[in-house]
Amino acid sequence: MPGKLTKYRSKRDPSRTPEPVPGTPSATPGGDAFVIQEHHARSLHWDLRLERDGVLVSWAVPKGLPADPGTDHLAVHTEDHPMEYLTFQGEIPQGEYGGGTMTVWDSGTYETEKWSEDEVKIVLNGERASGRFVLFKTRGDNWMIHRMGAAVRDPFPDLAPMEPTERARPPRNVADHAFEFAWGGRRLLVPIDGGRTEAAREHPWLRELAESFGSRTAVLDGELVTLGGAELLVFYDLLYDDGHALTGEPYSVRRAALEALDLAGGHWQTAPSWPGEFAPVRQAAKEQGLPGVVAKRLDSPYEPGPSKSWLFIPS
Known part of the structure; x- marks a missing residue:
């Protein structure tokens, strides 16, 4: 000894x-x-x-x-x-x-x-x-x-991003949708496992975000945009959280789980979302020079590729 x-x-x-x-x-x-x-x-x-x-x-x-x-x-x-x-x-x-x-x-x-x-x-x-x-x-x-023995978590989702379908007018059932800015950026899925993310290979500043998750696993969906001359990653969906796949859950459930993470940093933030409020969001998009608005059905699961559950309405 x-x-x-x-x-x-x-x-x-x-x-x-x-x-x-x-x-x-x-x-x-x-x-x-x-x-x-x-x-x-x-x-x-x-x-x-x-x-x-x-x-x-x-x-x-x-x-x-x-x-x-x-x-x-x-x-x-x-x-x-x-x-x-x-x-x-x-x-x-x-x-x-x-x-x-x-x-x-x-x-x-x-x-x-x-x-x-x-x-x-x-x-x-x-x-x-x-x-x-x-x-x-x-x-x-x-x-x-x-x-x-058996795995103790769901497998990570391996899928393409869900994409909105373009249409000229907002949905009739406005109350059944959340309305968000269309950012016009580059789509990015960010898987986080063991405090690390493969996305950090291209964007090293994401290492800090991944480390902040500790042992918590996640797959975040968002867009890389340039605001005020600076690159920013805005997150608007959560596909996997703490060992559980969320792709089959309604958007309202995924959105609540995303907001609970309270993501805010020098290079990333949670995108704002306004359920049932189309007109003021579209007006704000116009004033800020953004491409338009995305309407997302509150009860929609995550569907890879183009989906009619997400609608892009140009400004």
Whole structure:
């Protein structure tokens, strides 16, 4: 047992970090505790820590625990941590090892099915993390983590954007629609998983948005527009939220879920929407030089491609 925390201590100065730096390892009564911490360091990741012989054996998991057995996630084996880390959360100063904000994402107990130098099979019993997992070594400190059993979330939707059909006049049943500006921008679907989005390859500023979601999964629908000389991404639909596909839900339900996210940043915002108010929205579109108005049926599901449930009425 002596020496298990040597590497941990060598990377930390107790006078510079609020992290626990104990003298000797300890243990919980059952010896089977685990914690997962969400760590907003230089790169967002989740730290999985399993109690073993008085310390917390640790892996940094960049995308968090896999929700689908068909997709394994990288898990980087790091130094053993002290048992006091089971409840640690706080701000590690920038410039220090692991500098950034750390919070407890979940904790509980686990069962060991196998533990060897290159394979660890466990059953997690937590509030947010539960089920059977296997960690297996690939090369050096790199491991992979695999979920065993059924997926615990809906599959991500893989579809084309829903497009409005053009017509000259507003719908007769105005009260059954929400009216929004037609922005005239470029359509963009933004999938977010594990605090990351593929859309950031083309638009690096979206990394900040994705990281703000933490472990929450989402697929956002919107448009890239230029307003006041600056590029802005306006979101007006939510196709997937926190493990659940919303494409079959009415637009009113998807819109409420989108607004609950309270998306507002330097490069993105939630587009305004006005149920049952065509005339003032069309007038505002004219005054702002926008192409027109989009009428969206409140009871419409998300239909890929052109749809008569969304109508574009030019200004």
